Amino acid sequence: MSISMIGIDHNMAPVDIRALFAFTKKNAGEAMEEIKKEKGIYGCVILSTCNRLEIWVSRDDETEISLYDILCTMKGIKDQSYESYFVKREGREAAEHLFYLTAGLKSQILGEDQILTQVKDALNLSREHFTADSVLEVLFRMAVTAGKKIKTQVPFPHGNPSVIHQAIHFLAEQGYSLKDKICMVIGNGEMGKVAAQAIKEAGGDVTVTVRQYRSGMVNIPAGCKRINYGDRMTYLPECDLVVSATASPNFTLREELFQNVKFKNGLILIDLAVPRDIEPSIGKIPGITLYDMDSFRLKTIPEDFQENLASAAAIVDEQTEEFFRWFDGRDLIPRIQEIKEEAVRDLNLRIEKILKNTPMEDHDRKKLTDAVDTAAGKVVNKLIFGLRDSLNQEAFLECVEGLEKIYED
Secondary structure, eight states: OEEEEEEEETTTSOHHHHHHHOOOHHHHHHHHHHHHTSTTEEEEEEEEOSSEEEEEEEEOTTSOOOHHHHHHHHHTOOOGGGGGGOEEEEHHHHHHHHHHHHTTTTSSSTTOSHHHHHHHHHHHHHHHTTOOOHHHHHHHHHHHHHHHHHHHHSOOOOSSOSHHHHHHHHHHHTTOOOTTOEEEEEOOSHHHHHHHHHHHHTTOEEEEEEOGGGTTTOOOOTTOEEEEGGGHHHHGGGOSEEEEOOOOSSOSBOGGGGTTOOOSSOEEEEEOOSSOSBOGGGGGSTTEEEEOGGGGOOSSOOHHHHHHHHHHHHHHHHHHHHHHHHHHHTTTHHHHHHHHHHHHHHHHHHHHHHHHTSOOOHHHHHHHHHHHHHHHHHHHHHHHHHHHHHSOHHHHHHHHHHHHHHTOO
């Protein structure tokens, strides 16, 4: 068995290419179920965010599998030229990538926190659809552990924790202040709420759109107003800035809606969705400036990040080693358990007469026996797993086989 993944992200493909392969939460669940049905695949997890799509599988080494072909079949894509936008990783390279990714060190906004939640959500979704086998379960849980360790132990700066914070910083560098600006956020999901909160903190007057059928069921960030989604074009001419961040498969703002619309000043539009929320041609309308997810990409890694990457790499190496110790030894666990049980039984037989002749109450003798059993089991575990950590895999397997022969009938 091995671990394989394919991925496409903001470093390899523009937003419109990424959008072709994006999944909604519902579609991701269905896709994982379909992928797991493929011959030679034991488990599957899909990570789909605005900046990336990754398909992870545990698989049979003897079966030829093309995750890209499987993905294209599900998406109805026949153009093979898109394959150049994808990267394939296996084994240790794949695990290290996931650990770095979960810490936010492969994100568009370095050190951002959202990816940690997104990785956890991807694992939870795979659990709901019964597609995560034990290997992917342990891999993703350990990735979350590595991400948390790096975030707590390595002092990376977190000045711009999300794309909207980076966008606000970018606008400020251009001399554009959000203070007292009329702003509208289309979408009240996780990203929409983060955007509304960030703009509010930057001094903007924020109104959030809410679908009419849900208007009484949702919360919006404190200090923000709300309007029905259907009234967005009525309110839009009053706005200085509009952010759209929904999971809709359709445009929330289309060019045809802008006919005969007059703005009080220039209008800034920020599209934080993949697939896009805002029709790209709107950016050509005079007086409108349109930004998308790729507009705020960090061009270089800051020096203060580079100084701490070595510390993060040490944590990744440690977690990677721990995972592969588990991975390489997972089939040996039942065998080691049997050796431990036989060793404890052997010890009991050797001290049985001594314990019987030792003056004490029966219940005390039982407590002592149980304590000896527990201690003996821990000693055997320490010896065997100590051998595993100090020997190469081949030598360790020979030791296990030798110990098994000791207790053969």
